Structure formats: C-alpha cells, structure tokens
Amino acid sequence: MSSNILSDPDLTVSLRVQGPDNPTESGCLYVIATPIGHLEDLSARATRLLDEVDWIAAEDTRHSQTLLQALGLKTPLISLHEHNEAARTQTLLPRLQAGEVGALISDAGTPLINDPGYTLVRSLRQANVPVVPVPGPSAVIAALSAAGLPTDRFAYEGFLPAKAGKRQQALKALLRETRTLVFYESPHRLLASLQAMAECFPERELVVAKELTKRFEAFVSGLSPEVHQWFCDHPETVRGEFVLMLSGADSKRSEAEDGCDLEALIDAMLAQGLPVKQIAEILTLATEHKKKALYQWVQTRKDRA
Template identity: 60%
Template sequence: MSLYNQTQTPGTLYVVATPIGNLADITRRAVETLEKVDWVAAEDTRHSKPLLHALGINQTLISLHEHNELQRSEQLLAKLKNGENGALISDAGTPLINDPGYHLVKLLRDEGVNVVPLPGPSAVITALSAAGLPTDRFTYEGFLPAKANKRLAILEGLATEVRTLVFYESPHRLMECLQSMQTAFGEEREIVVARELTKKFEQFVSGKLHDVYGYFIENSDKVRGEFVLMLKGAPEKSEEAGEAALIEQDKMIQVMLKQSLPVKQISEIIAELTGEKKKPIYQRVLELKAQS
C-alpha cells in the first residue's frame, strides 16, 4: 500500500530529485516512484545505476545528457504518448537546476504530456538555508564562464545587485573565481562558501572575500569537492540618496562636456567612478549634450 496514495496516470514523466551526497535524504515518494515507472532517464547511467542498486531498485535506465537531449527527448515523448510512465533524474539533486532536462520538459509541456515534479534535495537551497545570508531574495547564477575575461564581465554586471548571489564552482577553478570576485565586488564583500554538502566533510567557510580567499590559500587540501558560493548583495540605496547621486553625476557630466570631452570617454570615466553600467550613463551623456 502506498504511503502517499500516489496513483500514476499513464503517459506521465516524473521529475525526481535525488540526494546530493547523503543517501538518507532520498524521499519515500521518490523511491516509490522510481520503483513503479517503466524507465528512468538519467544524466549518467553509470552514476545512477549504483544509486538505484543501493535503493534496491532494478530499473531500465536511458541516458539523457547535454549531447543527446534533443534527439532523446523525441524518443521519450513517443514512449510517454504510448502510455508509458518515466522518471527523470540527474547525477545529484533536482533535475534541470544546472543539469539536463529543460528541452525534454519543454517539449512535453508543448505536447500536452503530464509532467509531475517530486521535490527533494537541491544544493542551492541546502547551502542557503545554513549560510546566514539574506534569503528572502536571491539570484542563482550557476557556473561562471571558464575564461577570465568573460567571468569578470558577468561579475562586474552583478556588482550592484542587492539580492544574495549564488554560484556553483568546481575545485580547479575556485581560486581563480574568488580572485575575480574580489576584483568585481571588492575585497570586503561578505561571502559564504559551502563544500561537500550533506557529506562527511561538509564545511561552510564565511567572511570577507579576501579572508576566505586567504583561508583556501593556506588550506589547499580543502580545495576539493563541489562548491556553492554565496555572496551578500550590494547595499540598497535609499530613494533620496539615489536622486542625490544622479544630480551629482549630471554635474560631473556637464563639467566634462564643457571641456569638450568625447561622449564615450565621459561615460567611461563616470562608470569607473560610480561603478554603474556604461550603457545608461552613455545615454544620459547624450541627453545632456543635446540639452546644452
């Protein structure tokens, strides 16, 4: 007898969250569903087979990863339309959160096929719940680009974001990422780094960016496992302070316009001084130039 009175409607895909480390975090509903479906689509069948074996589940596994998702989605759609039930899992955590599955789920929704989510572990939420940072508003940015210039450009674009920022990072890029963050946000921005969540060596390291960077320099043996990086958002500006800042900015622009400096150069100078994005400043310089 099902503990949850769960009935499976033919032709349904169940999106099933699996543990991010501790096998005991699997839900009863997830186990029950994985046992009853006709097949399980997995990001890496070599990784998922031991997981299902540990749960005592003998199931047909179908690979679905970033390189075959478009083609595989059409195949799974046909199976579901034929009345089969399937489950989608990733290597760890909730599928589609930085893992394959988006194209499949979108296709099924577009085709009117039933998609049912089964909630469970997620590294983002797990890390935030114990970080001690504001969680009423946050933005998840996933993995940053590997190339330093692209990574820095994205971080600089987030420098004035007031929400808590959440990133994933791999051990071989952690130190480079922390360096880029210091350049973009300043050494004093507060950060919490979570590693090996729910596992034996779970750890949270918190403090100013330069302090956390220094910790990992001195403890290079800790630069291993999977990381969630959480940064405190930029302080919110009051409406009055914002208006005052804009007035001062306009004064600086007008002074430089009187000196006949090029619009592009003025916008670059103002952006450097204020930390604001160049595009809106450039537009404002053009407006003030037209008025003068």
Template identity: 55%
Template sequence: MTHQSPGTLYVVATPIGNLDDLTPRAARVLGEVDRIAAEDTRHSARLLAHLGINTPMLSLHDHNEAKRVDTLDRSLVAGESIALISDAGTPLISDPGFIVVRELRARGHRIVPVPGACALIAALSAAGLPTDRFTFEGFLPAKPSARRQALEASRAGSETRVYYESPHRIVHTLETLAEVLPERDVVLARELTKTFETFLSGVPARLLEILREDPNQSRGEFVVIVAGAPGVAHGFEEEQSIAADALLEALISEGVGIKQGAAIAARLLGGRKQAWYARLQAIKGEGS
C-alpha cells in the same frame, strides 16, 4: 505498471551526497516507473543498486537531450511512465532536462515534480546571508574575462547572488571576487550533506587565505553565495534613499497622514506602499 498514472514524466530529485536524503516518494517512483532517463547511467546505477531497484535506464544528457524528446514522447504515448533524474539534486537546476520538459509539456504530457535535495537551497538555508531576494546564476564562465564580467554585473544588485563552482576553478573565482567585490561577504558551502561538509565565510581575500593554507578546502563541489550591494534601505539604493527621505519629511511637515503619504510616495517613486508606510512611521517617530 499498475500503481503510477500512465503517460507521466516524473522529475525526481536525488541526493546531493547523503543517500538518506532521498525521499520515500522518490524511491517509490524510481521503483515503479517503466524506465529512468538518467544524466549518467553508470553513476545512477550505484544509487539504484543501493535501493535494490532494477528499473531500465536510458541516458539523457546535454549532448543527446534534444534527440531523446521523440523517444520519450513515444513511450509516454504508449502509456509508460518515466522518471527523469540527474547525477545529483534536482533536474534542470544547472543539469539537463529543460528541453525535454518544455517539449513534452507542449505536447500535452503530464509532468510531475518529485521534490527533494537541491544544493543551492541547502546552501542558502544555512549560509546566514539574506534569502528574501536572491538570484541563482548557475556555473560562472570558465574564461577569466567572462567570469569577471559576470561578477561585475552583480556589483549594483541588492539581492544575494548564488553560483555553483568546481574545485579546479574556486581559487580563480575568489581571486576575481577579491578584485571586483573586495568588501562583500561571501559564503563557500562545500561538500554539502557529505562527510566533510564545510561552510566558510568572510571577504574574498580572507577565504583565499584559508584555501591556500589548507588545500583540502579546495576539494569538492562548491556553492558560492555573495551578499548583495550594501546601502540598501527597504529595497532602494542609498542615493535614492536620501532624496526619498527628503520627500517623506516634506509630506509629514505638511501634515499629510502616513497612509496617504505612503500612497503618494509609491505613486511618485515606485515601490510598495507597505515599505513607504514603515519609513514614514520611522521618520515621524524620530521627529516626535
């Protein structure tokens, strides 16, 4: 090939539904590389046919990824460029590719991301839940006990949690959420970028009602977004906040300046000085 840098592995994001979401750069790379490593070559063949691209493909999935490393390494050493794609979205995000990227990077090869669609980011951007701190957990375990344990582990965390879920397990997941986190706000993002894209929000029990009343709402792939634990004040849990406020009030009553007080609080209690500075300002304003 003539236009791409030789010996490069491109990690290319593909559409999660709407084919118009493929970036021009991604389309160009897919047409110019020497070969494409695809999670499912039959699935990806439809995308390439739509684009009029005839680049040779080889399969790269969970069951053969480790075995593909040496094959791809030889191709890169020979000066070929390769595109890594999954069935939909960004490779490595709950999709194959981690082993290949890690090993080829360790062998000195150039790895170049070609960003684009990603279901978890698309869902977060439109869900209306906090996005300043979130944890992506991938797919929940299939076994009920393990699934419950995973959701219970998120009970105390203040950050938003994001999960992927399949249509045949979404009701079971909501049932577990209704038992473990009954009061949490949950958003279900379904069929993102497709014709029947839907966002449903509410507590788990209400979402269960909606899915049971309309079985069509259980179809398609889901992103499940769960709000963090309530009672958080500037990153500290409620019980910590009470004790912290007592310290801050004592500092103010002793005439300690806000800037110095923030430094003392950060040193004694942890956290950022800026957060303590804002809390001291608020407390001093209330008392004035």
C-alpha cells in the same frame, strides 16, 4: 493588449489539471530529486516512484546504477545528457504519449538546475504530456538554508565563465544587484573565481559551502578576500563540489562607482612603487571601503602583477 488573456484570439492558453501521483493521462514523466550526498535524504515517495516507473532517464547511467543498487531497485536506465537530450526527447515523447510512465533524474540533486532536462520537459509540456515534480535535495537551497545570508531574495547565477575576462565582466554586471548571489563552482576554477570576487566585491560577505551532506561538509565565511586567502592557505580543501554565496549590494550605495573601477587606480599606484599599506590608507580616506578589506584587495592586485 487586452486585460483578459483568454479574450485575446492570438494567444493560445493550454490549461491542464493534474494531481501528484494522479496525472490526467496514463503516461507522464516524474522529475525526481535525488540525494546530493547523503542517501537518507531521498524521500519515501521518490524511492517508491523510482521502483514503479517503466524507465528512468539519467544523466550518467553508471552513477545512477549505484543509487538503484543501494535502493535494491532494478528499473531500466536510459541515458539522457547534454549531448543526446534532443535525440532522446524524440524517442521518449512518443513512448510517454503511448502510456509509459518515466522518471527523470540527474547525477545529484534536482534535475534541470544546471543539469539536463529542459529540452525534454519543455517538449512534453508543449505536447500536453503531464510532468510531475517530486521535490527533494537541492544544493542551492541546502547551502542557502545554512549560510546565514539573506534568503528573502536571491539570484542563482550558475557557473561563472571559465575565461578570466568574461568572468570579470559577468561579476561587474552584478555590482548593483541587491539580492544574495549564488554560484556553483568546480574545484579547478574555485581559486580563480574567489580571487575575482575578492577584487570586485572586497567588502562583501562571502560564504562557500563545500561537499554538502557529505563526510567533509564545511562552510567557510568572511569577507571575500578573507575567504579567498583561506582557500589559498588550505589547498588540500580545494576538492569536491562548491556553492558560493555572496551578499548583495547595499541599496544605499553605488558599488559600480567605486568597486571594480578602483582596480585601475590601485594598479597605477602600484606601478609608481607605493607600498600596499600606504595605498590602502589613501583609498580609505578617499572611499567608504574599510582599510582591512582594501589592504587585502591591494595585496591581491600586487601579487597578480
């Protein structure tokens, strides 16, 4: 392959130069981040653009109408969600090409981050229609900024699979990942995901951010089994929106060798009737895990049996 991509006849490179609020063509799409809770987090630029554009494509027009009413704006809303995005793209593209200026927002936070918009943005890029980001609130970044976990390198994993088997498989695939891991989770699956993390990562630090920027914002942190147990003991807190942040693997150790693979050994000893405390003591001698974390892990396995 040629070292100079511009000399490769089989490679098409599309170059555009545009500035914020000053696109090269009259038509463009602004991708605008909206508050994840606190209305005052919306920037002055975002507010101005939401007022100036011809229309706003929104994930849920009813939800977004509440935002516009709070801002005193009457910009027309167009629904764009996962079920109609492809069709909406086909109708919005020619309108933008004809010179209209639109905005894309999600229900909360930055569009496209676990929200609709990818199909539209990619199609516009391919058609050389300017797409201008208007940065602002993001639950992922907000949670990381206050979690106290390493942020020089992190991996956003979105939502874990809903089914237990696939969820466990997804977590096992991340055993060697040294970056801080970030997940979204819904209240009805929170306890199941926390339990899976406690079993796969018993010695990892876990921070759960709840209801960011809202009245009941909270951060719960500790070893993953401790965090799981806290939410089990406080079921009234399992509501709202959650960001789960898990510390990365120690690069000097191979957790894949003694992490989830210990589950079979624990289950075997439980089946033989050994007490939880004794199992934890045995595994403390045989592995590098801490006794407290092992005890909680074994207890969790016993409770599930």
